Amino acid sequence: MAERHSIDHELAVKAVASSVHDAIATRHGLRGWNTSQVIGDGAGRS
Structure with missing residues (x-):
């Protein structure tokens, strides 16, 4: 096997929780990190 x-990783962030969520859980938010080409609807796969 x-x-x-x-x-x-643990990060200390001074921000409103909803802002952090939007930054890591939405296409728009993810585009602001290190990639400008984010695709998908966030539904995930089973």
């Missing part, structure tokens, strides 16, 4: 690895 393949070995699994994980990386955990």
